[in-house]
Amino acid sequence: MKHRMRGFIALVILGGFGLFIWSGCGGDDDNPVSGNIPKFGAVTGIVTLPHATKGEVLWAIIDDDADGEEYYAVAWTNCEDYLTYEYLFTHVPVGKYYVYAGVFIGDSDGPPEKGDLLGYYGTGRTPPNSANVIIADSDTTLCNITLEVIP
Numbered sequence: 673m674k675h676r677m678r679g680f681i682a683l684v685i686l687g688g689f690g691l692f693i694w695s696g697c698g699g700d701d702d703n704p705v706s707g708n709i710p711k712f713g714a715v716t717g718i719v720t721l722p723h724a725t726k727g728e729v730l731w732a733i734i735d736d737d738a739d740g741e742e743y744y745a746v747a748w749t750n751c752e753d754y755l756t757y758e759y760l761f762t763h764v765p766v767g768k769y770y771v772y773a774g775v776f777i778g779d780s781d782g783p784p785e786k787g788d789l790l791g792y793y794g795t796g797r798t799p800p801n802s803a804n805v806i807i808a809d810s811d812t813t814l815c816n817i818t819l820e821v822i823p
Contacts, residue, residue, distance in 0.1 A: 711766040711809035717816045718756050719773045721789060725751040732759040732773040732817070738792070738799040740783060744769065751775065768803035771815045789819040796820050 715734055728751045735743035747759050759773070775789040784790045790797045793815040794804050805815055 712763050713766060713807040713809060714760065714762045714812040715764055715769075715771060715805065715807065715815055716758070716760045716812055717771070717793070717814055718758050719791070720816070720818045721751075721755050721757075721775065722819060722821055724753045724755060725775050725777065725789065726753050727751065728775050728777060730757055730773065730775050732761075733771070734761050734764060734805075735770045735772075736767070736803065738770045738772070764807050766807050766809050769805045769807060770799065770803050771805045771817065772799070773817045773819060775819065784822055786822055788822050790822055791817045791819040793817050797822060 719730060719732060721730070729748050730751050731746055731748040733740070733743045733746050744764065745761050747761065749757060751757075770792060772790070772792040774784055774791065776784065777787045777789070792799050794800060796818065797820040805813060807813055
């Protein structure tokens with residue numbers, strides 16, 4: 673009988689401890705949990721071409737480097753007879769990025785070569801020395817890009 677009673681007392685003590693721990697977990701709806709919550713913004717702009725490129729594909733990229741191999745996001749559209757196209761990237765993590773666009777002419781599919789169109793935000797067809805687009809929390813950053821012909 674003594675062993676059963678000790679077991680019951682131990683269970684009650686452990687159960688009480690579990691209740692104590694459980695009551696401290698969770699959160700208070702009136703006081704939201706603060707912590708490492710991701711923050712996001714958006715990038716939008718107009719890409720201007722030097723000439724119409726009907727039938728080709730215009731692409732825009734947001735990237736943390738300018739190597740063109742791996743990127744955060746890409747958007748593309750089939751070109752018509754227009755000289756300007758609008759793009760929009762949403763839900764972009766806060767940080768510094770390169771934003772660039774281009775059109776591969778003919779059978780070219782990269783890297784850009786003679787006759788293709790290329791442009792980086794703020795620097796023409798030459799990549800900036802470092803990422804020059806800053807995405808802030810809940811903001812939309814405007815980045816207009818003018819494409820140039822690669823000689």
